[in-house]
Amino acid sequence: MRVQKLSLKNFRNYDEAIFLPHPSINIITGSNAQGKTNLLESIFYSLRGRSFRAEKDKDITKWQSNRTIINTEVHLASRNFNIQWQISERVKKFFLNGVETARSELDHFGVVMFSPEDLYLIKGSPQERRHFLDFEVGSLSPGYSKIWRQYTRVLSQRNTLLKEIRDRRSTRDMLDVWDDQLFRHGAKVIYLRLQVLKKLIPIARKIHFSLTGGAEELQVKYLSSLVLEPGLTEGNIYQVFLNSSKKIRQMELQRCQTLLGPHRDDLSLAINGIEAKTFGSQGQQRTVTLSLKLSQLDLWHHEFGFYPVLLLDDVLFELDQARQAMLVNKVMNKVQTFITTSVTGGIEENIRGAGVLWQVHAGNLTQKEEF
Ligand SMILES: Nc1ncnc2c1ncn2[C@@H]1O[C@H](COP(=O)(O)OP(=O)(O)OP(=O)(O)O)[C@@H](O)[C@H]1O
Ligand SMILES: [Mg+2]
Structure with a gap:
């Protein structure tokens, strides 16, 4: 291209x-x-x-x-x-x-972009890494952006409803209406993120290994707010989301917030087993970012046939x-x-x-x- x-x-x-x-x-x-x-x-x-x-x-x-x-x-x-x-x-x-x-x-x-602000992908809050998941990892999966938008819409409606229930302007049974959509779209968001990461991580690891002349091994892990075993289907994730959400419903009603789901997930990035955020040098953090950027080029080429x-x-x-x-x-x-x-x-x-x-x-x- x-x-x-x-x-x-x-x-x-x-x-x-x-x-x-x-x-x-x-x-x-x-x-x-x-x-x-x-x-x-x-x-x-x-x-x-x-x-x-x-x-x-x-x-x-x-x-x-x-x-x-x-x-x-x-x-x-x-x-x-x-x-x-x-x-x-x-x-x-x-x-x-x-x-x-x-x-x-x-x-x-x-399009893949790398600017100095991207170092926040390593140093910044989980929100920065979710931005990476939604706008970079997500762009490697056709249909991701649409499903992610649907999820965020349901999420904000559900949060509004939690406040209305607290203020007695709505009733608890109204939550069921939003819950099914939240679990369905949320399970899809997580599933698609994991599918892309499964392909992206090995490429990023290889690039990082060669960028550092074999001195550093990069480890990238998806940290979910749900307890997810490896290899789950979208249906399995839906079920885990549903079961876990039921258990914390009371807390969600108290805090008026949806406490589980892909909007609470994060990535862990480590070099030779040590967290890059806390212990990585500037140069190491820049190299991790570069590996994650360059891996997108290769995966894009692999998936769609062009760079x-x-x-x-x-x-x-x-x-x-x-x-x-x-x-x-x-x-x-x-x-x-x-x-x-x-x-x-x-x-x-x-x-x-x-x-x-x-x-x-x-x-x-x-x-x-x-x-
Ligand atoms: N809407 C705008 N209309 C006119 N000028 C603007 C507007 N937005 C930003 N600028 C100006 O554009 C200029 C160039 O910005 P830019 O960020 O591209 O600089 P740069 O060449 O990348 O510089 P640096 O080397 O410092 O990064 C700035 O001085 C800024 O004030
Ligand atoms: Mg500039």
Whole structure:
């Protein structure tokens, strides 16, 4: 898969820009605050329909203007697609090949992003790791995003109901109506997460082992709020969810919260048996994150037959030489990659013949040199 052309109108500090990226490696350089991350954000937005950093859609619209247009031409599986987003304060429209359609059509387009904030995947709260499960692991399973949205909707309705029961505005038997849906969608969410992790973890372990020259073994485990034996079917998980939930119903009524389910689950990440969150060095945590990101590229290729686009925001040059070389080697001529940096030097040697160096200055993008 590759982005062939990106046209921006009023996106962040870009007035109007046309970007014709190289099919392999694109290094985007420039001083601080010139629009490097904004450019990656626009690619991510066009392929996912949301930003990885803006809280509100309107944040991406250039100040003092009222409408953003992102137009992207993507080549995928021998076909060309035109993706267009039109975003204004109240209206957000998505067109695929000129036809307005549902955002879920984008599930087939792959993008993997790695930025310094991703270190929170290791260091942060369980919520950060659930974000990884829902938006990254989940994107490797067709249909996941839909079922996850259904689950979160039922969950919030059930929590509202728990409050209404406390306030005597509703009765306990109303819970049964929501419970079946909660267990059904929740069991599916957990089942799909486990299915993807079963394939992703061995790949991540292999990558991590080779990134560390055989010195480190990565262990990734799904930590569920339910007691789950290995190899359970979706039906089994439903049953466990139902039985466990019944036992804590009184507590849920007291706290007005749904205490069990995939929204309480987490991942454990360890290196040679030691928790990476508490004991891993910065470099180790970065390598774990990198292994989890790169494993997505391989699994995506294995499952769907093509590599997604890779966005690296200020992370490549923070890696040591050996890891940089391994990463470049992995993506070169296979994965279309966009790398931002405010410093260059050295890396161009590794990618001779496979990339272009771009320069961004105050929202203007120019090609600096072709390697
Ligand atoms: N909606 C917007 N309209 C206009 N400008 C914006 C908008 N949102 C952000 N900016 C500006 O865009 C500029 C560039 O941001 P960006 O994050 O892309 O910088 P960068 O080149 O990645 O810098 P760094 O090297 O520091 O990461 C910032 O100065 C920011 O103030
Ligand atoms: Mg930046």
